[in-house]
Amino acid sequence: MTRLLEVQDLQVEFDxxxxxxxxxxxxxxxxxxxxxxxxxxxxxxxKSMTALAIMGLVPQPTGHITAGSVRLxxxxxxxxxxxxxxxxxxxxxxxxxxxxMTSLNPVYPVGEQIAEAVRLHKGLDRDAARSRAVEMLRAxxxxxxxxxxxxxxxxxxxxxxxxxxxxxxxxxxxxxxxADEPTTALDVTVQAxxxxxxxxxxxxxxxxxxxxxxxxxxxxxxxxxxxxxxxGRKVEEGGVExxxxxxxxxxxxxxxxxxxxLVLGDPGARSExxxxxxxxPPLHQLGAGCAFAPRxxxxxxxxxVAAPPETRxxxxxxxxxxLLAPSEGAAA
Amino acid sequence: MNALLEVAGLRVHFPLPRRLxxxxxxxxxAVDGIDFTLAxxxxxxxxxxxxxxKTTAxxxxxxxxxxxAGEVRLKGTDITHLAGEELRxxxxxxxxxxxxxxxxxxxxxxxxxxxxxxxxxxxxxxxxERRERARELFAQVGLRPxxxxxxxxxxxxxxxxxxxIARALATRPELIxxxxxxxxxxxxxxxxxxNLLARLQNQHSLSYLFxxxxxxxxxxLCDEVAVxxxxxxxxxxxxxxxxxxxxxxxxWALFSAVPRIGRRRGKGQQRLRLExxxxxxxxxxxxxxxxxxxxxxxxxxxxEEPALRAVGDRHRVACHLVREDGGVxxxxxxx
Numbered sequence: 001m002t003r004l005l006e007v008q009d010l011q012v013e014f015d016x017x018x019x020x021x022x023x024x025x026x027x028x029x030x031x032x033x034x035x036x037x038x039x040x041x042x043x044x045x046x047k048s049m050t051a052l053a054i055m056g057l058v059p060q061p062t063g064h065i066t067a068g069s070v071r072l073x074x075x076x077x078x079x080x081x082x083x084x085x086x087x088x089x090x091x092x093x094x095x096x097x098x099x100x101m102t103s104l105n106p107v108y109p110v111g112e113q114i115a116e117a118v119r120l121h122k123g124l125d126r127d128a129a130r131s132r133a134v135e136m137l138r139a140x141x142x143x144x145x146x147x148x149x150x151x152x153x154x155x156x157x158x159x160x161x162x163x164x165x166x167x168x169x170x171x172x173x174x175x176x177x178x179a180d181e182p183t184t185a186l187d188v189t190v191q192a193x194x195x196x197x198x199x200x201x202x203x204x205x206x207x208x209x210x211x212x213x214x215x216x217x218x219x220x221x222x223x224x225x226x227x228x229x230x231x232g233r234k235v236e237e238g239g240v241e242x243x244x245x246x247x248x249x250x251x252x253x254x255x256x257x258x259x260x261x262l263v264l265g266d267p268g269a270r271s272e273x274x275x276x277x278x279x280x281p282p283l284h285q286l287g288a289g290c291a292f293a294p295r296x297x298x299x300x301x302x303x304x305v306a307a308p309p310e311t312r313x314x315x316x317x318x319x320x321x322x323l324l325a326p327s328e329g330a331a332a
Numbered sequence: 333m334n335a336l337l338e339v340a341g342l343r344v345h346f347p348l349p350r351r352l353x354x355x356x357x358x359x360x361x362a363v364d365g366i367d368f369t370l371a372x373x374x375x376x377x378x379x380x381x382x383x384x385x386k387t388t389a390x391x392x393x394x395x396x397x398x399x400x401a402g403e404v405r406l407k408g409t410d411i412t413h414l415a416g417e418e419l420r421x422x423x424x425x426x427x428x429x430x431x432x433x434x435x436x437x438x439x440x441x442x443x444x445x446x447x448x449x450x451x452x453x454x455x456x457x458x459x460x461e462r463r464e465r466a467r468e469l470f471a472q473v474g475l476r477p478x479x480x481x482x483x484x485x486x487x488x489x490x491x492x493x494x495x496x497i498a499r500a501l502a503t504r505p506e507l508i509x510x511x512x513x514x515x516x517x518x519x520x521x522x523x524x525x526x527n528l529l530a531r532l533q534n535q536h537s538l539s540y541l542f543x544x545x546x547x548x549x550x551x552x553l554c555d556e557v558a559v560x561x562x563x564x565x566x567x568x569x570x571x572x573x574x575x576x577x578x579x580x581x582x583x584w585a586l587f588s589a590v591p592r593i594g595r596r597r598g599k600g601q602q603r604l605r606l607e608x609x610x611x612x613x614x615x616x617x618x619x620x621x622x623x624x625x626x627x628x629x630x631x632x633x634x635x636e637e638p639a640l641r642a643v644g645d646r647h648r649v650a651c652h653l654v655r656e657d658g659g660v661x662x663x664x665x666x667x
Contacts, residue, residue: 042518157609187381188545189606192589196605214519217548217591244593258523260552262590266576267551273527276520279488 111149238317364563377554444480
């Protein structure tokens with residue numbers, strides 16, 4: 001498989017009142033063409049910031065990419081000029097956001113907003129851009145696209161607006177679509193429709209998807225491969241089956257166990273949910289050890305002292321935990 | 333069965349402003365005729381999507397939304413039309429936990445004062461007793477006594493929800509209405525709060541009216557579940573029954589839409605797909621409200637509104653297609 005996007009040792013820091021805080025710590029991963037990679041974690045784990053760093057949208061002037069590279073087909077985007085990034089965004093890499101209500105401009109018709117992207121990036125004239133907009137609305141299954149192309153965002157429901165966002169994002173046929181919690185604001189039946197649409201578009205257009213979510217159910221639904229993040233670090237990476245069926249890191253296991261999942265059939269007696277005690281620590285208070293150690297039931301003395309290295313468990317499955325490190329494995 | 337809460341024929345309609353002075357006033361049929369009872373010490377879950385009326389139903393039970401018709405009985409007392417001091421007395425027995433732990437706490441009050449406030453409002457105990465009660469409640473919900481003097485912004489989301497729970501428990505209520513109490517929290521924190529709610533229920537034999545859109549959470553916590561669609565209950569059954577043998581096509585669609593770890597895509601599973609969005613609660617369609625999106629709808633469904641009827645032991649469903657014995661002509665192969 002060809003590596004479309006390669007993130008290497010990415011490090012993002014922010015200036016805050018408490019000093020400089022590292023929100024992403026030496027993050028590396030690769031995305032193959034046509035693949036869906038899910039990034040999972042709780043709020044503040046750095047999953048959205050990873051997306052912004054790829055897009056060159058780390059908030060200025062407080063945020064900085066202090067190390068690492070983001071390579072799109074060999075080209076390092078971290079070092080690319082602002083003009084070059086503008087040509088990349090929306091054209092080669094597109095992004096859809098959580099809030100379809102606030103991501104659309106309320107004073108322009110939706111067709112205009114789709115056409116804008118293709119006019120800018122592909123240099124199409126007005127008529128061609130408009131027919132491209134109609135075509136895209138049809139591709140995302142909006143009924144009567146010829147009529148609705150001239151309607152405004154407020155005339156669309158939440159699910160429809162997210163479809164419009166997807167149409168804008170895919171209008172220039174990008175190689176990569178980054179979807180940052182695209183269904184969190186939507187109802188579950190509408191969410192199911194959006195998932196289906198994303199899978200369909202991926203299959204017909206070959207777009208690779210980086211899917212950011214906090215919901216392990218959504219991971220099961222969408223992912224080929226999964227990255228689990230905690231406090232700005234990647235704690236586990238693997239194929240979707242590895243992560244869901246053979247989770248290795250205590251945090252991944254906790255994340256899977258603490259969520260009450262729907263069971264069809266007799267759910268049995270009510271039992272206590274597994275808890276991950278405590279909360280994610282403030283990032284400026286992280287020590288030298290494993291970030292998860294204070295909440296980990298299996299933490300060893302060594303976990304508080306040094307950050308665990310990434311241990312390879314199987315082909316494409318790796319986790320950063322001292323319990324899995326070769327010398328400690330037997331003790332655990 | 334000892335019914336703590338009885339709701340009969342409840343309707344809550346919100347009038348809309350007239351577009352033109354001579355036009356008839358239109359209204360939103362937020363809750364449009366629902367009945368249910370909740371026994372002491374039990375949990376009734378109400379699930380539905382946005383606009384189904386589940387939150388409005390909760391607010392009506394709390395007497396925080398104006399009731400258009402029907403009645404709400406708490407421990408046998410009709411509270412539908414109570415006002416003033418009489419209503420305040422009843423409010424001791426029913427309290428609420430809100431969805432948003434950020435906006436539901438006064439940012440200028442200290443946590444201790446927030447928990448004491450309901451006691452002060454209802455004139456329960458003197459200042460020293462109230463302070464002692466707040467301290468006791470803090471311990472029950474897993475907060476430290478030294479945190480009583482902090483302000484809400486000094487707490488995390490999960491801790492704020494704990495303050496909200498302590499406040500709801502202050503007057504020793506028997507019924508707590510929980511409106512999406514965990515949906516604003518991170519997954520790991522949700523488990524902590526759900527376990528806390530279950531533990532408190534056992535300790536104080538509380539009853540919960542639990543409003544949620546999250547079927548996993550509802551299945552975990554509730555003894556009985558009602559599914560709402562556009563202001564009506566379409567199906568209601570005990571937990572084991574509803575999840576093992578759902579009968580209404582909307583319930584199927586809802587279950588089918590939930591992403592589940594056990595079900596991976598592309599493994600021959602057929603999803604029961606719903607097209608489009610629910611119709612407007614202002615101009616309701618004739619017949620069954622779900623007919624427009626129901627893949628099995630027949631002529632009759634578009635003409636005549638189905639009543640909620642019993643089809644088995646405490647199992648009620650509002651669908652023309654379900655037979656008297658609870659059999660259904662169509663059944664998805666798998667959900």
